[in-house]
């Protein structure tokens with residue numbers, strides 16, 4: 001995650017160092033990030049001291065970290081709050097135009113039961129409705 005999107009973090013840090021050498025890094029960072037988040041970053045990962053005490057290499061290192069902060073999910077909330085499931089009927093096994101099973105004529109699969117997984121944001125509904133519409137059209141036309 002880029003914690004300072006659209007900003008050259010190194011140039012920003014250098015400018016802050018010149019303008020406010022006595023200011024502590026966590027104070028300056030808290031002006032760009034939520035205060036408690038900035039404090040935690042400085043407590044655990046980024047050294048906190050007055051800006052004048054940072055060497056150029058340290059500023060560069062901090063800038064690299066701010067621009068590319070690794071985020072590792074600690075887990076999921078499990079099935080209880082799942083909004084979409086992976087897996088299902090293999091799409092290679094169905095006709096992409098009629099949604100009919102290639103193996104069992106007259107058998108149709110639509111929506112979530114197929115192995116199609118969209119991003120959150122409407123794509124799963126879209127797939128459910130679009131596949132249902134294709135199926136309905138095929139049934140209507142007697143395929």
Ligand SMILES: Cc1cc2nc3c(=O)[nH]c(=O)nc-3n(C[C@H](O)[C@H](O)[C@H](O)COP(=O)(O)OP(=O)(O)OC[C@H]3O[C@@H](n4cnc5c(N)ncnc54)[C@H](O)[C@@H]3O)c2cc1C
Pocket residue numbers: 081082083084110111112113120121122123124125126128
């Ligand atoms: C909390 C939540 C939030 C979501 N938010 C979004 C979102 O914002 N945008 C988005 O695109 N997608 C969202 N989704 C995913 C989306 O809802 C599903 O992908 C979509 O509803 C799948 O449609 P479907 O008709 O294939 O299956 P379903 O909507 O699951 O319909 C299957 C139906 O079959 C019924 N059924 C099951 N077994 C039987 C049986 N034996 N006999 C008779 N009926 C049976 C079920 O009761 C159910 O009504 C969300 C899902 C969840 C759980």
